[in-house]
Amino acid sequence: MSTAGKDVSSLKTIIGLEIHCQLNTRSKLFCGCNTDFRESEPNTCTCEVCLGLPGSMPMVNKKAIEFAIKVGKALNCEILETSEFARKNYFYPDLPKAYQITQYDKPLAVQGYLNLDIEGQEKEIRITRVHVEEDPGRSVHVGSGDRARYTLVDYNRSGIPLIEIVTEPDLRSPKEARQFLGKLRATLEYLNVFDSEKEGSLRVDANISLEGSERVEVKNISSYKGVEKALTYEITRQRNMLRRGQKITRETRHYQETRGVTTSARSKEEEDDYRYFPEPDLYPMHVKSWAEDIELPELPDARRARFMKQYGCSFEHAKTLTGQLKLADFYEKVVEQGADASLASTWIADILLGELNYRDMNISQVPTPTMSELLSLLSQQIITDANGVEVLRIALDDLLTMIKSEKIGSSATKTPTPKEIVSKRGLAKVAGDEISEMIELALDENPQAISDYRAGKGQALNFLVGQVMKLSKGRADPGELNAMLSAAIEKRGL
Amino acid sequence: MGTLSFSLDDKYNAFLSHKKEIPFGDGPLSGIPVAIKDNISTLDMQTTCASQILKGYIPPYNAHVVDLLLASGAAIVGKTNMDEFAMGTTTETSAYTKTLNPRDITRVPGGSSGGSAAAVAGDLVPMALGSDTGGSIRCPASFCGIVGLKPSYGRVSRYGLIAYANSLEQIGPMAKSVTETAQLFSVIAGHDPRDASSITAPYEGALDPELKGKRIAVPEEFFGAGVHQGVSETVKTAIDTIASEGAEIIPCSIPSMRYALSAYYVICTSEAASNLGRFDGARYGKALDGKKSWHDAYQDHRMQYFGPEVRRRILLGTFSLAAGYYGRYYHKAQTARQMITKEYNHILSKADAIMGPTMPEIAFPFGAKNDPLTMYQTDILTVPANLAGVPALSVPCGEVDGMPVGLQIIGAHGDDEMVLNLGYGYEMVRS
Numbered sequence: 001m002s003t004a005g006k007d008v009s010s011l012k013t014i015i016g017l018e019i020h021c022q023l024n025t026r027s028k029l030f031c032g033c034n035t036d037f038r039e040s041e042p043n044t045c046t047c048e049v050c051l052g053l054p055g056s057m058p059m060v061n062k063k064a065i066e067f068a069i070k071v072g073k074a075l076n077c078e079i080l081e082t083s084e085f086a087r088k089n090y091f092y093p094d095l096p097k098a099y100q101i102t103q104y105d106k107p108l109a110v111q112g113y114l115n116l117d118i119e120g121q122e123k124e125i126r127i128t129r130v131h132v133e134e135d136p137g138r139s140v141h142v143g144s145g146d147r148a149r150y151t152l153v154d155y156n157r158s159g160i161p162l163i164e165i166v167t168e169p170d171l172r173s174p175k176e177a178r179q180f181l182g183k184l185r186a187t188l189e190y191l192n193v194f195d196s197e198k199e200g201s202l203r204v205d206a207n208i209s210l211e212g213s214e215r216v217e218v219k220n221i222s223s224y225k226g227v228e229k230a231l232t233y234e235i236t237r238q239r240n241m242l243r244r245g246q247k248i249t250r251e252t253r254h255y256q257e258t259r260g261v262t263t264s265a266r267s268k269e270e271e272d273d274y275r276y277f278p279e280p281d282l283y284p285m286h287v288k289s290w291a292e293d294i295e296l297p298e299l300p301d302a303r304r305a306r307f308m309k310q311y312g313c314s315f316e317h318a319k320t321l322t323g324q325l326k327l328a329d330f331y332e333k334v335v336e337q338g339a340d341a342s343l344a345s346t347w348i349a350d351i352l353l354g355e356l357n358y359r360d361m362n363i364s365q366v367p368t369p370t371m372s373e374l375l376s377l378l379s380q381q382i383i384t385d386a387n388g389v390e391v392l393r394i395a396l397d398d399l400l401t402m403i404k405s406e407k408i409g410s411s412a413t414k415t416p417t418p419k420e421i422v423s424k425r426g427l428a429k430v431a432g433d434e435i436s437e438m439i440e441l442a443l444d445e446n447p448q449a450i451s452d453y454r455a456g457k458g459q460a461l462n463f464l465v466g467q468v469m470k471l472s473k474g475r476a477d478p479g480e481l482n483a484m485l486s487a488a489i490e491k492r493g494l
Numbered sequence: 495m496g497t498l499s500f501s502l503d504d505k506y507n508a509f510l511s512h513k514k515e516i517p518f519g520d521g522p523l524s525g526i527p528v529a530i531k532d533n534i535s536t537l538d539m540q541t542t543c544a545s546q547i548l549k550g551y552i553p554p555y556n557a558h559v560v561d562l563l564l565a566s567g568a569a570i571v572g573k574t575n576m577d578e579f580a581m582g583t584t585t586e587t588s589a590y591t592k593t594l595n596p597r598d599i600t601r602v603p604g605g606s607s608g609g610s611a612a613a614v615a616g617d618l619v620p621m622a623l624g625s626d627t628g629g630s631i632r633c634p635a636s637f638c639g640i641v642g643l644k645p646s647y648g649r650v651s652r653y654g655l656i657a658y659a660n661s662l663e664q665i666g667p668m669a670k671s672v673t674e675t676a677q678l679f680s681v682i683a684g685h686d687p688r689d690a691s692s693i694t695a696p697y698e699g700a701l702d703p704e705l706k707g708k709r710i711a712v713p714e715e716f717f718g719a720g721v722h723q724g725v726s727e728t729v730k731t732a733i734d735t736i737a738s739e740g741a742e743i744i745p746c747s748i749p750s751m752r753y754a755l756s757a758y759y760v761i762c763t764s765e766a767a768s769n770l771g772r773f774d775g776a777r778y779g780k781a782l783d784g785k786k787s788w789h790d791a792y793q794d795h796r797m798q799y800f801g802p803e804v805r806r807r808i809l810l811g812t813f814s815l816a817a818g819y820y821g822r823y824y825h826k827a828q829t830a831r832q833m834i835t836k837e838y839n840h841i842l843s844k845a846d847a848i849m850g851p852t853m854p855e856i857a858f859p860f861g862a863k864n865d866p867l868t869m870y871q872t873d874i875l876t877v878p879a880n881l882a883g884v885p886a887l888s889v890p891c892g893e894v895d896g897m898p899v900g901l902q903i904i905g906a907h908g909d910d911e912m913v914l915n916l917g918y919g920y921e922m923v924r925s
Contacts, residue, residue: 048555055541
């Protein structure tokens with residue numbers, strides 16, 4: 001199909017993803033070594049198996065297969081009758097056996113799908129396959145970039161179980177790709193097989209093309225934000241090439257996270273021959289019957305539906321809250337602690353998340369009582385919404401300070417509770433005589449506004465509300481003030 | 495408990511390394527000197543596979559069989575010579591030394607476990623471990639006139655055996671008599687959770703010499719073209735002796751045997767090419783000039799330290815697994831392997847054992863077979879048992895030109911007891 005003469009910006013974007021996630025088993029895929037290697041010295045979480053020493057033999061970690069079966073089931077895949085490991089042969093210093101034990105023509109699961117909510121429409125993204133493989137070691141180049149003086153290899157990562165999830169080319173924009181990853185991450189977290197907070201736990205390769213042109217593979221993407229950025233960059237590059245009348249050639253490109261660009265790696269024509277063949281030291285696994293015995297926990301879509309039904313959450317709130325396992329757990333815990341379910345959904349989904357994002361904090365850093373106490377102050381109308389936000393910001397800032405000081409080793413101190421913040425800073429809502437006095441004061445000081453109001457100028461009342469808010473330092477409820485001010489003006493008579 | 499003083503006069507160059515003082519514990523093999531093929535990992539001794547590329551490599555762990563031997567009280571005296579990475583039929587491809595046949599030092603000892611066979615035949619040790627991928631225990635046993643067992647696939651843990659062709663090979667015992675062979679086998683057989691192909695089948699070690707009523711299948715292919723006439727006649731005489739003890743002889747045919755050699759060489763070289771990839775110079779062997787890019791450095795290193803036979807098999811294996819050739823070679827070889835396994839299993843469901851010669855000829859003089867294909871053809875009678883995963887024993891059964899001939903006894907998978915019993919029974923009545 002020729003793209004000549006066609007408006008380049010109207011060409012459809014076609015994206016397929018290949019996602020590698022580390023499964024959070026306690027031991028490695030083929031040996032008993034500890035997977036919790038990030039804090040360890042290089043090459044200490046190793047044995048003859050993951051170092052690939054001659055004579056060592058792999059033994060399958062059943063937990064890793066069970067985790068992968070869960071993923072296959074959760075992604076609505078067909079679990080194969082028998083699944084088999086294969087060797088992928090290639091030479092690389094971080095690959096100690098010169099082959100990776102992976103899966104080739106008999107993966108664990110095939111032909112699934114994951115539903116996305118795209119602007120209110122449910123869209124099915126098809127999953128081609130799910131398979132299990134071992135992570136290679138990690139090369140550490142000493143010196144900068146191309147001028148590295150030498151390379152060190154750390155085999156701590158060697159043998160960490162990975163799942164590879166391949167999608168069909170069903171994604172139509174970088175934003176959809178990011179959404180897909182978000183949903184996938186949530187699903188994996190719900191299955192309790194993946195910890196997205198671990199560095200390097202997710203790696204993405206993307207195939208991206210414009211309708212009618214060759215596809216380009218972008219490798220080396222290692223964050224959720226990176227996926228959208230890399231693909232946006234790449235699709236712009238491809239469009240610009242077409243606009244200039246150039247042809248897009250099939251190639252592999254690397255995403256340079258720091259510069260936000262993709263650079264050409266090698267032409268796809270000289271594709272490596274990995275000489276796949278079945279791993280002779282491992283037997284095929286009967287995974288279908290195994291899968292029948294494995295039950296899945298509640299998954300994001302089901303929990304979203306339950307949140308709407310059980311707590312009366314709106315679709316958007318329920319979607320946001322259930323979009324991360326820890327957030328959904330946080331919400332339910334806060335409600336369990338007595339918070340009003342509807343108030344909690346608004347405050348957590350709309351306000352708390354924004355404040356956390358602003359501070360680069362995550363939900364697990366917030367104690368649930370902080371939130372439930374704040375919500376109780378709000379629903380008892382002890383503080384105004386405006387001051388509720390203020391209290392939340394103070395509480396989060398305190399937590400952040402504490403977390404930072406804990407990191408440098410000082411002893412943990414308890415941060416003030418919302419109640420303590422309110423009383424210490426005098427943020428409680430003003431009422432009774434106090435508010436009346438403030439209203440009178442505002443009216444006394446603004447006779448012009450009174451006349452304007454009487455002349456029918458609605459904004460005058462807003463101005464007066466603002467004046468009282470200022471006098472109360474945010475402790476008055478603007479919603480209540482309208483009526484109170486009108487009444488007070490009426491009372492003054494002409 | 496004690497310490498063995500081992501003074502070695504290694505006139506056949508059987509050993510690559512050995513110890514002088516060996517502490518040993520109690521157990522069924524307490525204080526018995528045992529030699530081990532140099533492709534079996536030993537914690538405190540170099541394990542080189544007779545290759546330059548592993549020179550100086552001391553494994554940080556013991557093979558499972560080594561732990562079992564130590565627990566049985568055996569005194570592991572040293573590591574024996576072999577064909578480089580077990581790739582050979584004569585032990586001539588060793589990068590280090592030429593092992594001589596104790597029966598005639600102008601002749602090859604067989605291989606690849608030639609060092610272990612020579613150590614036993616030359617009375618340096620009473621028993622030794624070898625490994626058998628396509629006949630590497632049985633061939634040297636036959637050439638040196640001793641007993642050697644290739645166990646059923648899975649009966650002995652391969653953990654720590656430096657892999658040549660994982661799906662074919664087994665570690666096995668070698669000794670002068672079936673009794674000693676069985677004794678060593680009873681120590682090394684059994685389940686190992688670290689080897690996924692390991693089965694739970696320990697060997698109890700009680701031998702029964704009864705031959706009467708045993709059904710012995712004798713395939714015509716074991717006596718066909720290429721089998722030396724003197725060898726044929728010697729083995730037929732041995733089978734007649736067994737028949738005269740009351741065993742029933744069942745002539746039969748295994749047509750798929752004509753595919754055995756090709757299937758074997760495709761499978762073993764494919765697995766080997768993959769297994770040997772790890773010897774890339776980043777970890778094993780003395781470093782060469784490191785100024786080159788890593789890819790060039792890998793090539794130089796492998797060119798420098800692998801011998802010609804190893805390089806040849808890596809090339810063959812790389813080729814047969816290449817995209818576009820997989821179906822024509824590797825896949826086809828697996829199909830042939832299934833046919834062979836099926837035919838063997840069929841015969842062994844009707845007979846207690848298959849008998850024939852171990853090798854088509856007697857040990858030949860050094861350098862007699864320079865052409866690799868001619869050399870590969872001598873494996874024709876031993877490779878089927880590896881392809882089918884069944885146990886096979888070689889027992890001396892006579893001589894041709896003063897050199898020993900081996901009778902091969904092949905049993906059903908898991909029935910190593912039967913082949914040992916038949917070998918034992920034959921040993922009792924052998925003239």
